[in-house]
Amino acid sequence: MSELAEKVNLSRRTLLKAGALAGGGMFLSATMPGIARAATGAAEPAPLNAFVSIAPDGQVTIVGKNPEIGQGIKTMLPMLIAEELDADWDKIKIVQGDSNAAKYGPQIAGGSFATPMNWFPMRQTGAAARAMLLEAAGKKLAVDPATLTTSKGVITDPATGRKLGYGEVASMAAEATVPDPAKLKLKDRKDFVIIGREIGGIDSPKIVHGEPIFGVDTQLPGMVYAAYERAPVFGSKLKSADTAAAKSVPGVIDAFTLEGKGGPDQLVDGVAVIAKNWWVANQARGKLAAQWDTGDWTSHSSAGYDAEARKLMDGPPSSDVFSKTGDVDAAFATAAKTLDEQYAYPFLAHVPMEPMNTTALMHKDGTLEIWSPTQNPQAGQMGVAQMLGLKPDQVTLHITRMGGGFGRRLTNDFMHQAAAIAAKMPGTPVQLIWSREDDVRSDFYRPAGWHRLRAALDADNKLVGFDDHFVTFELGGAYNPAAMAPDIFPAKFVPNLRYAQSKMKTAVPMGALRAPASNAIAFVTQGFLDEVAEAAGKDLPTLLLELISGREKEPDPPGGGFGGPQRGFNPDRMRGVIEKAVAMSPWGKPAPDGHAYGFGYYFSHQGYFAEVVEASISAGKSPQVHNVWVAGDVGHTIINPFGALNQVKGAVIDGLGQATALAIKIENGAVAQSNFHDYPIPRMPFAPEIHVEWVKSDNEPTGLGEPALPPAIPALTNALYKLTGNRIRSLPIDRKLLTKA
Incomplete structure (x- = not known):
């Protein structure tokens, strides 16, 4: 592809760039300067993050720049462009873009960022392309472009009935004036024909037919396979390994040690075993007899953390007060009624269906090529380049489809391992695949946490004091997944409130898991507020x-x-989803015999969600959830209702599964679990009926991958309290509490 003509127009929001395709046709790309700078650190807003091209035959191709992990982004973002372009959706081709900060700006799957980040720029890109096509058509037909109409990739002159396909004027459009995106008139929502339409995932037919689109499906000529042996105890260093024994296994090509560079999110000490197929490589690991220097980390355990945390909660916070309003101590001293309880939640693993993998090829010219299912490709690309002493442009990273991620693939340790192995074998492509045991025992876990919560009620049963002594872990880095935000509800809504914390040391690596922090804090705050509500009648x-x-x-x-x-927190939006959930569910009505309803609300990732759970119990078994009613406010437009519904239902099931069965236990400094038999994720019979309704507020749309998860957990535990009289204050739910008190 070459740019035969190029014009740029910069507005406050979006930079547009147009040019001609080799062989005819046009392209248009765009970026948001401020976000591009944040992603790349560049002083100038050069990165471009949307790309649409129109060939002379009318073929419209849109690049899906962000990684696709099942959240539907590869379908949703092109829908925004196609809507304003007035393209024929059924004839659009969507291709996955490689990692390229200089071309696409930030490429990431995480934080439910994609919708709010791209709602306007993607639409502006489509509208700009349409305007340029209309300008070209006006010249060709010798009419005012303003008199022309567009629909499904066809331009029509209503006065004469003459029609032109987009492809017929695409080359001329490449020479047209690039419009100022700030002056473009975008469609009124009532005129949408693609946005708001239920559209299946663009890759779904390929998945159903078993086409090789996932990272683990990558096949290259002459490819070999690698397994990587790491220490079971976090924070360990390799002392020795019998690589000769591993090499003696038939089919093994090589075995060698690698020294760690950086933290656990980069390359850790280990032994690579290379073979003609992965099964042989994985089996040969058993011959290594690796010895590790574990330091004092073998003394760490979940039981030890729990004991230390509860001891800390009995005393004053050892660290900072990070949120404070009013005089909490005075409020408790004069309270008519007080509550004092402790809540806790465990480490959690991500366990996406596709285990971590990456294929890497160190070319003999010193450049590196990678195929990887990563949620954070640009960070991986930069990290690998730094590890190997390469320039970033010497590393080409192809983003593959992912079989789930839930935040795990934001961390690129597996990419570092594959690249380090490939660097030892120039000219030979190497595919590193983790076993399920590797995946469970070498994760970046959802942090465990402990909270001592106190509430003060006055004589009128008003909540006048709230105190949370949070025990968490001391973690470095710009992003701390074990942190609690200072504005977590009910902060700002109780006249006297204090959040303080104490911290413990650990070597357990931690990271973001779907709805990070919120997936735990919602259980704590909404569970305890349910206790406060009961005490207040x-x-x-x-x-x-x-x-x-x-x-x-x-x-x-x-x-x-x-x-x-x-957007600042909006109590009216919170009220809207609470009232909707109450209205759409049987809340306040008698439940069927042996059943009960529980309620939960939460605001996270700019989404407001309230949920009602209907549950029952059988002694000694996990609770059964029959129905969940979900009310959500993510703005005035649901871009793809099909994808949105799937996101909400998946999030609810994730939350319920976490509550009922999931916990990672640390024993002797290592993870005790190994596979799905002792880390049982939800299966189909577990799934309840989930009823979803939207509260359409007058706000721009926001993301949906995460905010529906948090309220499901307290809604379930609050329902179980009604059934048993036993409060669930620790997760996963203890089945011993599932009998009437």
Whole structure:
């Protein structure tokens, strides 16, 4: 592809770039300067992050720049462009873009960022391309472009009935004026024909037919396979390994040690075993007899962390007070009634269906080529280049489809391992595949946490004091997955509130898991507020609505952020989903015999969700969830209702599965679990009926991959309390509590 003509127009929001394709046709790309700078650190807004091309035959091709992990982004973002372009969706071709910060800007799957980040720029890109096509058609037909109409890739002159396909004017359009995106008139929502339409995943037919689109499907001529042996105890260093014994296994090509570079998110000490097929490589690991220097980390365990945390909670916080309003101590001293309880949640693993893998080829000219299912490709590309002493442009990273991620693939340790192995074998492509045991025992886990919560009620049963002593882990780095935000509800809605913390040391690596922090904090705060509501003689929805009564929307944070425009917390939106969930469910009505309803609400990732769970129990068994009613507010438009429904249902099932059965236990410094037999993720019979309704507020749309998960957990535990009289204050749910108190 070559740019025969190029014009650029920069507005406050979006940079547009147009040019001609080799052989005819046009392309148009765009970026948001502020976000591009944040992603690349560049002083100038050069990166381009949307790309649409129109060939002379009318073929419209849109690059899916972001990684696809099943969240539907490869379908949703092109829908935004196609809508304003007035393209024929059924004839659009969508291709996955490689990792390229200089071309696409930030490429990441995480944080539910994609919708708020791209809602306007993608539409502006499509509208700009349409405007340029109309300008070209006006010249060709010798009419005013404003009199022309477009539909499904065809331009029509209503006065004469003459029609032109987009391809017929695409080459001329490449020479047209690039419009100022700030002056483009975007469609009114009532005129959408693609946005709001239920559209299946663009890759779904390929998946159903078993086409090789996932990272683990990568096949290259002469490819060999690698397994990587790491220490079971976190923080260990390799002392020795019998590589000769591994090499003696028939089919093994080589075995060698690698010294760690950087932290656990990069390359850790280990032994690579290379073979003609992966099974042989994995079996040969058993011959290595690797010895490790574990330091004092073998003394660490989940039981030890729990004992230390509860001891810390009995005393004053050992670290900072990170949120404070009013005089908490005075509120408790004068309270008519107080509550004092402890909540806890465990480490969790991600366990996506496709285990970690990467294929790498070190070319003999010193450049590296990688095929990897990564949620954070640019960080991986930069990290690998730094590890190997290469320039970033010497590393080509092809982003493959992912068989799930849930945040695990934001960390690229597996990519570092594959690249380090390939660097030892120039000219030979190497595919590294983790076993399921590797995946469970070498994760970046959802942090465990402990909370001592206290509440003070006055004589009128009003919540006047709230205190949370949070025990967490001391972690370095710019992003701390074990942190709690200072504005977590009910912060700002209780006159006297204090959040303080104590920290413990650990070597357990931790990272983001779907709805990070929120997936744990919602259980804690909504579970305890349910206790507060009961003590006040109310139900939880009533308490929550009282807390926000008369409160105004908070101002929008200035300047937005990496995830696009941010919105201040809006009590009216919270009220909307609470009232909708109550109205759409049987809340407040008698439950069937042996059943009970529980309620949960949460705001995260700019989404407001309230949920009601209907559950029953059988002694000694996991609780059964029959129905979940979900009310969500993610703005005025659901871009792809089909994908949105799948995201919500998947999130709810994830949350319920975490609550009922999942916990990673650390024993002797290592993970005790190994596979699905002792880390049982939800299966089909577990799934309840999930009823979803949207509260369409007058706000720009936001993401959906995460915010529906958090309220499901407290809604379930609050329902179980009604059934048993036993409060669930620790996860996963202890089956001993599933009998009436």
